[in-house]
Amino acid sequence: MSKTLQAARLREQVAAILQGAGSAAEEARTVADNLVLANLSGHDSHGIGMVPRYVDAVAEGGLQPNTAMRVQLDAGTLLALDGRRGYGQVVGMQAMELAIARARELGSCIMTLAHAHHLGRIGHFAEAATAQGLVSIHFVNVLSRPVVAPWGGGDGRFGTNPCCIGVPLAGQPPFLLDFATSRVAQGKMRVAHNKGERVPPGHLIDEHGRPTDDPGVVVVPQSNGLFGALMTFGEHKGYGMAVACELLGGALSGGGTWHRPADQARSVYNGMLTVLIDPARLGTQDAFEAEARAFVDWLRQGPPGAGFEGVQVAGDPERRARAARERDGIVVDDATWAELVAAGAKVGVAVTD
Known part of the structure; x- marks a missing residue:
């Protein structure tokens, strides 16, 4: 079962819960807007279903409401920033705004952000950069219960470690590649488990290292108290990318x-390494705009393959989902809604549809 709610209503409910958990009104609205935008974009894994975890994280002291990021190093095109365990949607945008301004001034910026609480959908930050005409590259690691197995391994050793690349395209929406290095995001398994769904083969191993189609193995403890694990995408290649994200987003x-x-x-x-480039300052702006546009047009002109309506590029599915869900509402499964109601009750906020 499920219910369908409009985005505006969900923003109100989520903001109220976050305020109840200690956030100032502006911070609560910022985080709520970000989470609901993830739902609108078709990424329910990074949407309102995260709220119960945020409420618990605040209660245990690991998430610090009303906390701003801090500059550790400012060396022109090099920035080292500390998120200080603040809401990632807040400290992440503070970091991006500083890095974007620096890239527009100097032509490029390499920025690291450490100790941010859950940053959410990394594509949100790339969209902010491409809107300013900048190329945006992100490597992110995840410090939480390890839910992804290394290639050839039998248990979880690291997180879903996303990578994101945003490229502005003249006269059309940007190319926006945003993906977990696991076959699917951990949050998608939570959504599937809540809906009582199974998943395709090749996504998961159980707590004994055996293949399974039950998303619950990475959501709730199994009979021996252990969890299963997600697999990386692309076998050893995705595994290599996941390790790169850990080393660059986490260690660096x-x-x-x-x-x-x-x-x-x-x-x-989350830890994040961000690289921003201004093509105008690089001296290739005209060629970049012409060639990027020509290539994307070339892709779209190709005939559709069997079972497809046409060729898409990264970012198209999210934009299509936003239009549809803004119009038709966001579907929330009953289990996720019940968790949201319970999270509200923990902080004295009544959640109603």
Whole structure:
């Protein structure tokens, strides 16, 4: 079962819960807007379903409301920033705004952000950069219970470690590649488990290292108290990308990497390496605009393959989902809604549809 709600209503409800958990009104609205935008974009894994975890993280002291990022190093085109365990949707945008301004001034910027609580959908940050005409590259690690197995391994050793690349395209929406290095995001398994769905083969192993189609193995403890694990995309290639995200997003940023037994903490920390490039300052703006546009047009002119309506580029599915869900509403499964109601009750906020 499920219910369908309009985005505006969900923003109100989520903001109220976050305020109840200690956030100032502006911060609550910022985080709520970000989460609902993820739902609108078709990424329910990064949407309102995260709120119960945020409420728990605040209660355990791992997530610090009303916390701003801090500059650790400012060396022109090099920025080292500390998120100080603040809401990632807030400190992440503070970091991006500083890096974007620096890239527009100097032509490029390499920025690291450490100790941010869950950044959410990384594509949100790339969209902010491409809107300013900048190329945006992000490597992110995840410090939480390790849910992804290395290629050839039988248990979780690291997080879903996303990578994102945004490229502005003259006269049309940007190319926006945003993906977890696991076959699917952990949050998508939570959504599937809540809906009582199974998943295709090749996505998961159970707590014994055997293939399974049950998303619950990475959502709730199994009979022996252990969890299963997600697989990386692209076999050894996706595994290599996941390790790169851990080394660049985690080690290089100073935020740390995962190398300890799992715990039950609800907090989720991200480290991020961001590289911003201004094509205008690089001296290739005209050729860049012409060639990028020509290539994307060339892709779209190709005939559709069997079972497809046409060729898409990264970012198209999210834009299509936003239009449809803004019009028709956002479908929330009953289990996710019940978790949202319970999260509200923990902070004295009544959640109604």
